[in-house]
Amino acid sequence: AQGPTDDVVRGAVRTHAAVERLMPDLGAPGRVGDGRGTIGPLPLGQLLARLHTLAAAGRVPDEELGRPRGDRPTADLAGLGAAPAGSDVGHRLAVLTELVGRTGAPAGVVAAVLHGELLALRPFTAANGVVARAVARLTVSAGGLDPTGCAVAESVWADAPLVYQATAAGFATGDPDRVAAWLVLCADAVAEGATRSARLADEVLSH
Secondary structure, three states: OOOHHHHHHHHHHHHHHHHHHHOOOOOOOOOEEOOOOEEOOEEHHHHHHHHHHHHHEOOEOHHHOOOOOOOOOOOOOHHHOOOOOHHHHHHHHHHHHHHHHHOOOOHHHHHHHHHHHHHHHOOOOOOHHHHHHHHHHHHHHHOOOOOOOOOOHHHHHHHOHHHHHHHHHHHHHOOHHHHHHHHHHHHHHHHHHHHHHHHHHHHHHOO
16 A cells, blocks of 8 residues: 555655756856846755645645645744744745845855755755755755756755764754854755765766
């Protein structure tokens, strides 16, 4: 019988495929920010709604797909501590969108901040982790750091889930040292993901 795990896997696959379709063509100028809070071709709010609809289909009622949780509770990512009040979600998403629109920070930093903030905020009732990682991956690509989309950091985090969760929880506290640790974790994962992809490509070409 199919259970929740099947829906989680299918949602992650759909979301991953959508991110690849949204990545800019090779040689095309990347787009993160440009004064309108866009990540790739979409404003952040629209991107979150699209990715959540794909990630959470089959896991939550249809009326919750792509919609911030508002006053609905969430037990998602409980290891990060209590989620912020639903009444704060809209305001904090607006702040994130403004930040993306005016930032001049490198794509890797923007991706890490978006990733950490979305994990901490948990704007939806479920599938927040899948959405946060998808947004981060698209930001790294659209910002020109990984234009080919080959640096799959998710594979690195999957090898050390407790470290990933603990460092994300530290980011959520806002402590400067713990925020810095999260930025380093994300940067290292992108670098290691690129190394793994290059190694795999070399192995394929050598056969």
